[in-house]
Amino acid sequence: MSEEYTEIKIEQYIQKSSRRPSNNPGGDGSNKWVIYIMPLILAGVAILFYNIGASKFKSKEAREREEQVSRITEIIQIVEENYVDSVDAEALYLSSINGMLKKLDPHSVYIPLEDVEASNEQLQGHFGGVGIRFIILRDTLMVTNVIDGAPAANAGLKSGDRIVAVDGEDIAGIGLDIEGVHDRLKGEYGSPIRLSVMRSGSNKVKEYDFLRGDIPLYSVDGAYMITDEIGVIKITSFSGYTDTEFDKAVTELKKKGMKKVILDLRYNGGGYMHTAINVADEFLKQGKLIVYTEGVHVEKQETFATSFGQCENMPVAVLVNSSTASASEIVSGALQDNDRAVIIGRRTFGKGLVQRPMELPDGSELRLTISRYYTPTGRSIQKPYGDGIDYEADFYERYENGELQEMDSTIFENAPKFTTPKGKTVYGGGGIMPDIFVPIDTSGGSYYLTNINYSDAYRNFCFDYLDKHRSKFEKYKTDVQFNDQFQVSDELLEEFIDYASKHEDIAPIRKDIEYSKARLKSNLKAELATYLFEFSARYLVNIPFDREIQVAVEQLEEPEREL
Structure with missing residues (x-):
């Protein structure tokens, strides 16, 4: 799939997953739900709006809140008993909770009990x-x-x-x-x-x-040497084990000769702050500020680098794009503000809010924004939200105004400015702007390629092909060996084109196929590699077509650059 369309689809996933829809089972028509849902609502309202002890619960203000909760319950009962169509009372309660949270910020979210385990899997690892x-x-x-x-x-x-x-x-x-x-x-x-x-x-x-x-569930989705001295490590999220996985990847690549590293945080939607801090600590010398958090009810808390870190003296380039969010912005912001890395790619997502998971009495979970995080220079990178702002439309505005194709110097005209120790100007209020802008690579794109990318043609063809010819691939023992030695022939490509025409109803367009030939072959090879080895093999196969990685290599090979 071309990067242009992948970036759009991934951005949709990040934004939607941060506002997780509820799972609404149908009601049985009884009022038993009141017994179970009332403690949840009371607890949720108390957590959201008050930090009070039991001794204050009988105050006038608390009684007024109880009356408001009772009013919500009464209205929903009236609706359930009198509305023209049957209604799901629990769904109405959940929508009222989600509506309340939506008024706060885009990232506070309520997760029903039945969804808690699945939502925590990626974080837990x-x-x-x-x-x-x-x-x-x-x-x-x-x-x-x-x-x-x-x-x-x-x-x-x-x-x-x-x-x-x-x-x-x-x-x-x-x-x-x-x-x-x-x-x-x-x-x-x-x-x-x-x-x-x-x-x-x-x-x-x-x-x-x-x-x-x-x-x-591994969050380090690839660790490879791409030159004799330069390695690349791809982190897809910050789970509970990301720092351990990263440390292991660095150790292995150093054994292979790595002296410089590319840290790929593209499409990384975030995760646990503490593991992101630990990864940043790998690059920063003792005493350097990594991040600080602060909120109305949360005192300022600063986190500094320790004396531990395998990459403290290693030149580093960090890759980011519009789907680099939250915890991954903490890492890229910390390294940029400390003049420790060159940031390459496109402006990041812009999520600078910190959520705390709070378990409610029934086992469901409230993830409530409790503070903002700030990069070492003091900037908040949270993009605007609130009344009159379509938070989810931000990416499409970037796409429509051409920001993904060329550097837009007007983005931060009115944004607060900050200065790094070496005098570089950085900006707050809307994501992290890279030091070196790289536009989306649309080379080789065509109408035919787009149709293929949005179909199941690669997936289905490669599965069926391997089902018949798996023995041909037994000689490839590793993904690196496969990548070095296997090439998609013109004959195999034609077989795929014929398959897509017959099974996916995608008619061949010869002019497009010739123009997109290299992309089509690379995508086929990546799909085959995914089925033969780990998912990371797809990443390895695509490196030669990855413009950001090529720019990073160029930067790291400049002898005069200090990173």
């Missing part, structure tokens, strides 16, 4: 499951990868297997979706599961009985 990657193809659950050491691998499952039943329930041909797969395969660590599997080329069903395990 692990989940209970079987350890496979999959696609749903022709209404069948297909295994694309089996994670080494995971329960599924230990049980004997292989790439290309078809899972036709889970715990005796037939799942083939029932319109299964991704959520349905997760509901059946995920579960408590150590819980039993039975998978009924058909192997490629066989009509026999084999049963696999085993226990679910603890499956890691």
Whole structure:
């Protein structure tokens, strides 16, 4: 998928996920919901608007708040009992909570109990499951990868297997979706599961009985040497283990000769602040300010670098774009403000609000903004929000006004200015502006390529191709070896074009195909690499086409540059 459209789609994901929709099961028509929902509402209102003890709860102000909550309950009861159509009372309560939070800021959010576990998985960095990657193809659950050491691998499952039943329930041909797969395969660590599997080329069903395990979700999604001295480390989020993963990646790359590093934070929507701070600490010398936070009810808290850090003397370039947000902006801001790195790419998202997760009595969760974070020079990079501002439209405005194609020097004309120790001017109030701007790379783009990118053609073709020719790829033992030695031939490309025409109804446009040929081949190779190895292999394959990485290499190879 071209970077231009990927950036748009990823931005939509970040913004929507920060305002997570509620899951609204239908009501049963009774009033039993009042018993269960009232403690939740009372607790939520108390947390949102007051920091008071039990001794103050009988104050006049508290009684007024209780009356307001009772009024909400009364209105919803009246609606449920008298409205022209049937209504879901719990859904009305949830919408009132979400409406209240929306008046505060775009990132405070309420997460219902049934969604808490899933929403925390990426942050926690692990989940209970079987350890496979999959696609749903022709209404069948297909295994694309089996994670080494995971329960599924230990049980004997292989790439290309078809899972036709889970715990005796037939799942083939029932319109299964991704959520349905997760509901059946995920579960408590150590819980039993039975998978009924058909192997490629066989009509026999084999049963696999085993226990679910603890499956890691890695946030360092690639660590490779791209020259004799320059390594690149891609971080997709800041989970509970990101700092440990990063430290391990640095250690391994240093063994391979890394003396300079590219830190790729593009499409990183954030996560835990403490692991982001620890990653920034890897680059900063002891005593350097990394970040500070402050709010009306939260005293100023400063965090400084320690004496630990493998990269303190290592030149570094940081890659960012409009989907670099929150915790990843803490890292890039800290390194920019301390004159420690060159920031390359496009203006970041602009999220400078800190949320604290608060568990409510029923197990649901409120993530409430409690403070703002500030970079070492004192700037807040939170972009504007509130009445009259369409927060979600910000990215489209960037796209429409051409900011993604060329540097816009007018963005920060009225923004507060700050100065780094070496005299560089930086700006607050709307994301972090890179030191070196790199426009979106649209080279090789065409109408045909766009249609292919927005279809399932790559995914489906590569799965089917490997299903027939997997033995041809057994000689490639690592993703690096595959990347160095395998090339997509013209014949393979034509086979793909014919497949897309027959199965995806995408008619070939020969002029477009010739113009986009290199992109099409690269995307095919990346998809094959993803199925043969880890997802990070896709990143490795795309490096030669990655303009930001090439610019970063150029900067790091300049001998006079001090980073």
